[in-house]
Amino acid sequence: METVPFLDLKKINCRSLVAFEGAFKRVMESGWYILGNEVKAFEDEFAGYCGVKHCIGVGNGLDALTLILESYKILGLFKESDEVIVPANTYIATILAITNAKLLPILIEPDINTYNIDPEKISEKVTARTRAIMPVHLYGQCSEMSPILSIAAEHNLKVIEDGAQAHGAIYKGKRTGSLGDAAGFSFYPGKNLGALGDGGAVTTNDDRLADILRALRNYGSEKKYHNLFKGVNSRLDELQAAILRGKLKTLDVDNDRRRQIAGYYIEHIQNDRIVLPVVLNEQGHVFHLFVVRARERDRLQVYLQQHGIQTIIHYPIAPHKQAAYQEFNHFNLPITEKIHAEVLSLPINPVMSQQQVEQVVNTVNAFV
Numbered sequence: 001m002e003t004v005p006f007l008d009l010k011k012i013n014c015r016s017l018v019a020f021e022g023a024f025k026r027v028m029e030s031g032w033y034i035l036g037n038e039v040k041a042f043e044d045e046f047a048g049y050c051g052v053k054h055c056i057g058v059g060n061g062l063d064a065l066t067l068i069l070e071s072y073k074i075l076g077l078f079k080e081s082d083e084v085i086v087p088a089n090t091y092i093a094t095i096l097a098i099t100n101a102k103l104l105p106i107l108i109e110p111d112i113n114t115y116n117i118d119p120e121k122i123s124e125k126v127t128a129r130t131r132a133i134m135p136v137h138l139y140g141q142c143s144e145m146s147p148i149l150s151i152a153a154e155h156n157l158k159v160i161e162d163g164a165q166a167h168g169a170i171y172k173g174k175r176t177g178s179l180g181d182a183a184g185f186s187f188y189p190g191k192n193l194g195a196l197g198d199g200g201a202v203t204t205n206d207d208r209l210a211d212i213l214r215a216l217r218n219y220g221s222e223k224k225y226h227n228l229f230k231g232v233n234s235r236l237d238e239l240q241a242a243i244l245r246g247k248l249k250t251l252d253v254d255n256d257r258r259r260q261i262a263g264y265y266i267e268h269i270q271n272d273r274i275v276l277p278v279v280l281n282e283q284g285h286v287f288h289l290f291v292v293r294a295r296e297r298d299r300l301q302v303y304l305q306q307h308g309i310q311t312i313i314h315y316p317i318a319p320h321k322q323a324a325y326q327e328f329n330h331f332n333l334p335i336t337e338k339i340h341a342e343v344l345s346l347p348i349n350p351v352m353s354q355q356q357v358e359q360v361v362n363t364v365n366a367f368v
Contacts, residue, residue: 020243053207061093061187067232067234078131083106093164119151123151132152142169165288167191182209193247199244218233269361301344
């Protein structure tokens with residue numbers, strides 16, 4: 001019995017070994033290792049890929065979101081204790097960005113079918129203190145952006161995408177990163193566009209926002225030793241940028257392979273104990289994760305492990321139930337809690353063999 005790993009990062013990255021060696025050689029020979037030509041080139045290339053004017057490389061995805069919010073505070077559009085509407089079932093980093101910026105997250109239940117924020121539940125939560133909506137393209141599927149953008153326009157709110165799991169997904173002809181006022185991305189190694197370490201970026205068409213972000217990531221400095229803002233040290237590494245430049249070239253091909261695997265799963269997994277993901281539009285989902293639900297999730301995970309299939313739970317504890325957010329522990333969010341109690345992520349990545357894909361299907365179908 002072959003073991004099917006949840007994610008074989010070594011195999012994924014070894015495909016690009018020659019390109020990585022070239023990237024390392026370029027960076028070494030440049031003699032410039034922080035905010036140099038590789039970061040600038042990647043920023044230009046990723047901005048072009050997303051269809052926006054600006055990309056600002058930062059240290060990680062959490063910083064990307066946090067710095068967007070801090071920049072809006074500097075612009076005078078947000079102030080401490082203002083509210084940001086966000087899905088309740090996201091990874092905790094989305095919530096951390098809001099509270100790190102001393103803003104208040106307003107948790108909204110998701111659509112049980114797509115796991116993304118339910119637009120129909122947003123308007124009722126808008127108050128005089130609401131300043132932004134932060135949709136998360138969870139598991140790789142674009143949120144339903146048209147109604148979100150309409151609500152934002154009606155109430156003069158900013159829309160900040162959390163695109164950390166959805167590099168390359170397309171919604172009505174536009175890629176994630178270009179759908180709102182700004183977007184935060186992560187390049188954590190396991191992402192569809194993953195570096196060999198931490199990394200992140202912000203994309204936007206807002207010139208002034210981009211200028212502030214470039215300063216904030218670099219100690220608040222627009223000019224060396226001249227600090228306009230109380231900034232941070234959150235700069236995309238020159239070597240990681242060089243690596244990401246190479247991987248960006250194959251991102252669409254890799255995303256297509258993920259879609260092929262997901263399509264096979266959806267067509268061939270036939271087990272009434274398993275709830276399969278709902279795909280609203282094929283190009284709108286890049287399947288960073290293939291997430292199923294099962295009432296007997298824990299027993300299913302043990303069963304799959306015993307039969308050589310590695311799985312992960314994304315995520316076992318909802319943000320509002322975490323010890324870090326005790327002030328939210330009393331919230332009643334039944335859809336979110338149901339999702340977190342039932343979800344299980346099956347293996348999906350661009351280097352899976354068809355034999356491995358079929359092994360996953362056959363094993364899931366045999367679960368009783």
